[in-house]
Amino acid sequence: MMALGSGPWTRLAHLCCLLLFVAAAVLPVGMMAADSFKTPDGISLRPFRVLFENPQNLRLLVRTLLLSAAVAAATGVLGAALGFLLTRTNLPLRRVFGLILVVPLAIPPYINGIGWTEVLPEPFIYSFWGAVFVLTLSYFPIVLLFVQKALRLAAPEVEEAALLCGTRRQVAWHITLPLIFPAVLSGSLIAAMLTASELGVPTLLKVSVFNFEIFTRIGAFNDFQSATILSLPMIGAAVAVLFLEARVTGNMTSELMETAHAEGAIVRLGPWTGAAVLFALLMSAAAFALPIGVLLAKSMSGAAYARALSIAARPLRHSLCLGIVCALVLTATACVLAVLKPRAGWQAKLAWALPLLTFAVPGAIIGLGLLRAYDRPTAPFHVLTASGGLIVCACLGRFLVIPARIVGGSLEQIPNSLPETAAIDGAGAFMCFRHVLFPLVAPALLTSLVICFILCVGEMSAAILVHPPGLETLPIALYTVEANSPSSVVAALSVILVVVTLAPAAALFLGVRPRGAGEKQCL
Amino acid sequence: MMFHKTMTAIALAALAAGCGPGEGKVVVYSSEDRIFSEPVLKEFERRTGIRVVGVYDTEETKSAGLVNRLIAKKDNPDGDVFWSGDPARPIVLKSKGVLAPYISPSARDIPDRFKDKEGYWTGFSARTRVLLINTDLVKESDAPSSILDLTAPRWRGQVAIANPLFGTTSFHAAALFEALGEEKAKKWFHDLRANDCRIVASNGEVRRQVASGGVKIGLSDSDDASVAVLDKKPVRAIVPDQNDGQIGNLVMPNTVSLIQGCPHPENAKRLIDFLLTAEVEQMLAEAECAQSPLHPGVPIPPNVLSLDKVKPMAIDYHRTAMRLERIAGFLKTWTEGG
Numbered sequence: 129m130m131a132l133g134s135g136p137w138t139r140l141a142h143l144c145c146l147l148l149f150v151a152a153a154v155l156p157v158g159m160m161a162a163d164s165f166k167t168p169d170g171i172s173l174r175p176f177r178v179l180f181e182n183p184q185n186l187r188l189l190v191r192t193l194l195l196s197a198a199v200a201a202a203t204g205v206l207g208a209a210l211g212f213l214l215t216r217t218n219l220p221l222r223r224v225f226g227l228i229l230v231v232p233l234a235i236p237p238y239i240n241g242i243g244w245t246e247v248l249p250e251p252f253i254y255s256f257w258g259a260v261f262v263l264t265l266s267y268f269p270i271v272l273l274f275v276q277k278a279l280r281l282a283a284p285e286v287e288e289a290a291l292l293c294g295t296r297r298q299v300a301w302h303i304t305l306p307l308i309f310p311a312v313l314s315g316s317l318i319a320a321m322l323t324a325s326e327l328g329v330p331t332l333l334k335v336s337v338f339n340f341e342i343f344t345r346i347g348a349f350n351d352f353q354s355a356t357i358l359s360l361p362m363i364g365a366a367v368a369v370l371f372l373e374a375r376v377t378g379n380m381t382s383e384l385m386e387t388a389h390a391e392g393a394i395v396r397l398g399p400w401t402g403a404a405v406l407f408a409l410l411m412s413a414a415a416f417a418l419p420i421g422v423l424l425a426k427s428m429s430g431a432a433y434a435r436a437l438s439i440a441a442r443p444l445r446h447s448l449c450l451g452i453v454c455a456l457v458l459t460a461t462a463c464v465l466a467v468l469k470p471r472a473g474w475q476a477k478l479a480w481a482l483p484l485l486t487f488a489v490p491g492a493i494i495g496l497g498l499l500r501a502y503d504r505p506t507a508p509f510h511v512l513t514a515s516g517g518l519i520v521c522a523c524l525g526r527f528l529v530i531p532a533r534i535v536g537g538s539l540e541q542i543p544n545s546l547p548e549t550a551a552i553d554g555a556g557a558f559m560c561f562r563h564v565l566f567p568l569v570a571p572a573l574l575t576s577l578v579i580c581f582i583l584c585v586g587e588m589s590a591a592i593l594v595h596p597p598g599l600e601t602l603p604i605a606l607y608t609v610e611a612n613s614p615s616s617v618v619a620a621l622s623v624i625l626v627v628v629t630l631a632p633a634a635a636l637f638l639g640v641r642p643r644g645a646g647e648k649q650c651l
Numbered sequence: 652m653m654f655h656k657t658m659t660a661i662a663l664a665a666l667a668a669g670c671g672p673g674e675g676k677v678v679v680y681s682s683e684d685r686i687f688s689e690p691v692l693k694e695f696e697r698r699t700g701i702r703v704v705g706v707y708d709t710e711e712t713k714s715a716g717l718v719n720r721l722i723a724k725k726d727n728p729d730g731d732v733f734w735s736g737d738p739a740r741p742i743v744l745k746s747k748g749v750l751a752p753y754i755s756p757s758a759r760d761i762p763d764r765f766k767d768k769e770g771y772w773t774g775f776s777a778r779t780r781v782l783l784i785n786t787d788l789v790k791e792s793d794a795p796s797s798i799l800d801l802t803a804p805r806w807r808g809q810v811a812i813a814n815p816l817f818g819t820t821s822f823h824a825a826a827l828f829e830a831l832g833e834e835k836a837k838k839w840f841h842d843l844r845a846n847d848c849r850i851v852a853s854n855g856e857v858r859r860q861v862a863s864g865g866v867k868i869g870l871s872d873s874d875d876a877s878v879a880v881l882d883k884k885p886v887r888a889i890v891p892d893q894n895d896g897q898i899g900n901l902v903m904p905n906t907v908s909l910i911q912g913c914p915h916p917e918n919a920k921r922l923i924d925f926l927l928t929a930e931v932e933q934m935l936a937e938a939e940c941a942q943s944p945l946h947p948g949v950p951i952p953p954n955v956l957s958l959d960k961v962k963p964m965a966i967d968y969h970r971t972a973m974r975l976e977r978i979a980g981f982l983k984t985w986t987e988g989g
Contacts, residue, residue: 184987331852336987346719348816349979350743492719499723514729593720597678597729598704608685608707611855612878612940 138557139475142468146479149461153486153525156497163500164356175353185341189361192324192338195259196365200320202264207271208312210411212304213404214272215279217395225408226276227634230269232415233582234629236603237266238328239622243419245332259335263323265415270322270530271315273575277534278311279304280571281541296395314533317369321487321529324362327589338362342490352496359493366488370481420626426619436620443605444628447585450516450601451632454523454584459576461524462531463569466539467561480536483529491589494525498594514596522590527583531576538572539565578633585629602628675701677918680717681734682708683905684874687940688734694934695925701918706730710818710853718743721910725749731919733908734926739822741772741908742972753909753920757927761945765904767969774904775927776935776942779961780823781876781888783861783869797892798827798870802842809867810848811860815840815982819854819872823901824982825975829966830898840985850986862886872903873956874940880954881939890961899962904945905935 165171210229214222232240241262245253252258286307290299330337338361345355397404427433465479486494498518502509512518542565550560588603595601600608606621681688685707692703708717718740721733725748733750735741744750745767752770765774782801784794795801801810813820828836849866851857857869858876862884876888892898907926913919925931932944936951943958944951951957 334851344816344983347716348821348983350719350722350747352719352723496719496723499720503724503727505727513727592709593723597706600706604707604709607709611686611710611853612684612874613686614882 135557138468139470142465142470142479143475145461145464145468146475146482149465149482149524149528152521153494153528154482156501156521157486157489157494157525158497159500160352160356160493160497161360164353166353176357185338185358188336188338188341191256191336193365195256195263195330195335195337196320196323198257198260199263199267199323200316202260203268203271203319204312204316206264206268206411207315208275208305208308210268210408211272211275211279211308211311213408215276216304217397217404218401219397219404219408220401221405222408225412228412228416229272229408230578230633231420231626231630232266233269233579234586234626234633235266235419236328236586236622236625237263237326238332239423240266240419241329241332243422246422247418254334256335259330259333262329262333263319263326266329267319267322268415270319270579271312273579274311274315274534274537275308277538277572277575278308278541281538282307311537313373314537317373318487318530318533321366321369321484324365324488325490339490343492346492346496352493355490355496356493359489362488362490363485366484367481370484420623423619423623423626427616427623429616432614432616432620433624435614435617436624439605439609439617440602440621440624443600443602444624446516446599447602447628450519451581451585451629454520455577455580457520458524458528458580458584459531459535459573461528462535462576463573465532466536467565468557469536480532483532486525487527487529489525491522491526491587492593494522495590495593498522498590513594516596516599518594519587519591519601522594523580523584523587526587526590527580530583531580534572534576534579535569538569542568581632582629586625675918676704677701677732677915677922678704678706678730678913679732679734679922680706680708680721680730680910682717682740683734683736684940687874687935687938687942690938691926691931691934692922695922698925699921701921703922710855721749722747725911728910728912729914730910731913731915732922732926733910735772735906735908736778737819737822737903738772738774738906738968739825739972739975741767741906742969744908745771749911751909751911751913753923755920755924755927757924760929760947761927764968765945772906772908773923773927774906775945776932777902777904777945777958778819778940778942779873779890779903779956780819780901781871781873782891783858783871783876783879784887784889785861785864785867785885786887787885788864788867791887794887794889795868795891796889796894797897799839799892801848801868801870802839802846804846806846806868808847808849810843810846811851811857811866811869812843812848813854813857813871814850814852814986816979816986817853819903820870821975821979821982822903822971823870825971825978826901826964826966827898828974828978829971830964837981840981844985844988858884858886874942877941877954878939890956892964893962897962899964901966902943902958902961902963905942 342358345351696703754770815824854871857871861869879886929946935942941955
């Protein structure tokens with residue numbers, strides 16, 4: 129397990145970065161939580177009755193956990209299978225499939241859901257399993273990207289050695305699967321948490337979930353206190369996820385990936401090529417062609433695009449700026465936290481746990497917390513609020529866990545011997561990072577930038593509360609014109625949102641070829 | 652170096668957008684559908700040269716919404732004017748100290764029942780609730796004339812209503828409690844539920860369900876109905892409960908309010924004065940939302956309902972908004988199937 133955090137200065141720098149994250153995201157949520165204890169008679173636990181007074185809350189919580197678990201399982205299976213196909217096999221057109229299959233990340237799940245309601249029969253799509261279906265198709269690319277990254281970094285020597293004494297199936301089951309299991313688990317857990325915080329799809333498909341109960345407290349009752357209290361079980365679920373993750377993955381990473389440093393070997397599909405291509409095609413159709421096809425069919429008029437562009441022009445610029453800034457801030461924060469992480473102790477544990485805890489908090493609560501903490505007329509706060517800085521803080525709170533997992537996971541796969549050797553040769557921490565670690569984690573940083581850009585451009589639940597007047601983003605524009613606008617204009621706006629979100633991702637993926645491409649050894 | 656320059660430029664641009672000098676600018680929070688409110692605000696901008704910055708709302712069930720943002724920013728408001736699509740929101744905001752009084756000279760001709768006595772909100776251009784009927788599935792002679800008819804067995808599973816915890820449907824629910832009395836209103840809601848009515852996310856979704864034939868009837872707003880009719884969907888709007896002995900229909904004016912401690916109060920008052928003119932009411936009558944003017948004598952197109960011809964529900968808006976707070980628990984239990 130790699131870490132540069134041995135010296136006092138690196139420890140201090142890590143602490144400063146951690147404190148910045150705490151100020152940006154944890155403190156506002158903490159203030160909301162502290163407010164939830166307040167009553168006109170003073171501090172009391174009485175408001176917490178809201179958690180228990182209605183048995184419906186428990187039912188909704190159980191249903192939400194089941195929905196999240198089902199989506200986690202389905203995204204795990206699909207993401208792992210597709211990740212292996214795209215990274216470790218000679219699947220034809222795998223770079224094209226690789227690009228197409230990340231598109232669903234750029235399509236708001238709600239829009240994806242609208243597409244499927246027009247295709248699938250009513251009893252199925254308007255059901256629990258309909259929601260599982262739509263959300264799985266929206267979130268499996270997260271697992272796919274995690275698995276691709278893990279497979280690219282996994283040591284081929286381990287599999288090659290295993291092949292000497294076992295069949296390919298045995299190697300896949302006993303070596304490759306454990307190698308990618310931490311990545312599958314991390315990706316699936318993130319998919320599960322995103323499912324738990326999703327509101328649009330369950331509302332559209334008439335599946336009652338716990339998050340809607342939280343939202344109802346805010347939207348219908350203007351009751352921030354109860355909404356915050358109702359968020360606590362979600363934070364509890366995040367804590368449970370942390371324990372589960374720690375127990376299941378344990379020392380797996382360090383034992384199995386200690387020597388990871390090179391591209392893996394390619395498996396020839398042989399007679400399975402047709403079936404594999406069909407599978408990839410079906411997934412591409414389900415995840416990309418159908419929702420985009422529905423949007424394109426609805427928006428097929430120049431007038432619709434002209435109208436949509438007139439609405440989207442300014443929000444488009446704001447979204448691009450904010451997306452870039454947020455992606456850089458999130459990735460840089462994750463990188464600093466991972467690179468300078470102390471080998472053990474509370475600092476390291478907090479840096480790993482806090483982003484997951486804030487990830488579990490609904491966006492509206494984060495938004496309200498940021499206003500509670502920082503919406504003040506005095507100069508530094510005013511600049512933060514009026515410049516859109518609160519949107520960056522909201523994105524840090526909502527999504528830092530993802531770059532932290534991507535970058536942190538990559539660094540953990542780098543053997544200690546590399547930076548230690550550099551240190552023996554006299555390299556300082558920065559030199560060691562610049563010349564040893566950075567080249568190895570660059571693909572992970574790139575993946576992190578792309579995913580952060582996509583997620584931050586699509587963020588709406590907190591941004592609609594904290595964006596300064598005149599600095600609305602594209603999703604805000606889309607959702608605020610949706611009511612009563614012609615469906616062609618809404619569809620055209622959705623297409624613009626998808627294209628804008630995907631363009632930088634496509635450029636990055638097409639512009640950067642994986643290291644060692646074309647030099648892979650075939651098994 | 653290039654990277655540093657780009658980042659600096661982005662930061663400066665963002666700061667410039669947010670921290671402008673504030674002269675010649677007014678910030679309006681609008682919960683009226685953006686597609687209808689934005690052209691009116693652009694017209695004000697064109698005439699006065701005052702830049703209008705709009706902060707718009709989503710449908711009620713899709714975000715925490717502007718009212719919560721206004722409450723959260725009460726001590727440091729960045730908005731000047733609140734344009735609401737109904738009278739319930741400003742009454743909530745008034746009770747929380749978010750609004751300031753302003754009596755506009757433009758509102759002199761607007762009937763008193765559409766204005767707050769203290770000037771915290773003033774009504775203009777109204778919507779009504781309507782029964783939206785799918786004309787392919789329901790003959791004109793078979794259509795119900797009252798919302799109380801929706802509990803009849805022949806409409807079992809064929810009625811859609813937006814979640815009554817949110818938006819105009821919540822205000823309509825409170826108005827029904829006012830007009831019918833608590834016992835009758837609760838019975839109607841229970842009977843509606845027993846008749847398998849569909850509870851959907853929004854009035855827009857009600858419109859989509861009726862237009863697509865998913866249900867035969869929906870309870871919605873007149874602007875949703877107007878959009879569907881202009882979109883040539885097979886729908887027709889009926890103003891319910893207009894006969895003798897019936898309770899009348901809910902009329903919901905837009906309202907405009909001044910925000911307490913707003914940064915641009917003079918420009919805000921100019922915008923409020925503009926919004927309350929008969930001319931703006933005519934614009935909103937001629938727009939797709941087909942809203943009914945409150946000023947007397949405003950010429951209106953034939954597709955717009957004249958409020959002179961509507962029998963309104965005999966309710967007081969303030970009392971109805973207060974009633975809404977009291978029945979929210981019942982409505983929540985009702986939506987959960989209890």
